[in-house]
Amino acid sequence: MDRKNVLYIAVSLDGMIAREDGSVDWLDEFEGEGDNGYSEFYQTVDTVILGRSTYEHIKILTPVFPYQDKTCYVFTETPDSYHDKHVTFIDEDIKAFTGRLKQQKGLNIWIAGGAELVNTFMKEDAIDEYIITVIPVVLGSGIPLFHEQNTETKLRLTDMKRFGQAAQLHYKRA
Known part of the structure; x- marks a missing residue:
């Protein structure tokens, strides 16, 4: 099996991954399954990448x-200022590292987030699959999953699943 970089994340119906303060309390409030x-x-x-x-x-x-x-890897501009036995902190080119x-x-x-990391991966065309679970809430403001400066990325829907009131969409790059 070829390894893939997979974005797996939940978003509000209006595309937010968190409230302005980073809170994700709204994820606990919906009727899932x-x-x-x-x-x-x-x-x-078997690998998790975080910002x-x-x-x-x-x-x-x-x-x-x-x-x-x-x-587990955490991308940071200051890898020497962190210590955690469960994590390797890195400051490398994303495309070369994940390659x-x-x-x-x-x-x-797993590209687990957050938005800055996701958008850097997108700029490098380094996400192979997108699994996005849409939660039925409109937050109105918050931290958007995708930045306006992203380049156009064409995707192909490969699967859809329903989990209670949430819809999970699985896309691969076209």
Whole structure:
């Protein structure tokens, strides 16, 4: 199996991944189904890539780092200022770094967020698949998943799943 860089993320109906303050409390308030496909997806990856802000937010939200059973990388401009036995902090070219990862044997690579990291990956044309779960809430403002400066990216819908009131859309680059 060829490894792929997969964006797996939830968004509000108006395209936000978090409130202005980074809060994702709205994710807990909708009528989903089970874990909304998370466990199934999680088994398809062995590597997790996070941006620094998302990593810091996770550390605040959870007492135990949630991806201890995966190889985890955090992109940051100051990798030497962080220490976590479960994470490797890096400041490298995304395309070159993930190109090396994809040459290694293993499962898929999860681009877990946040928005800055996703948009950097998009600029480098380094996302192979997009699995986006749309949550039925309009936040009105917040942190958008996609920036206005992104280049046009054509995708092909390969699957759709319903989890209660959420719709999960699975796209591959066209």
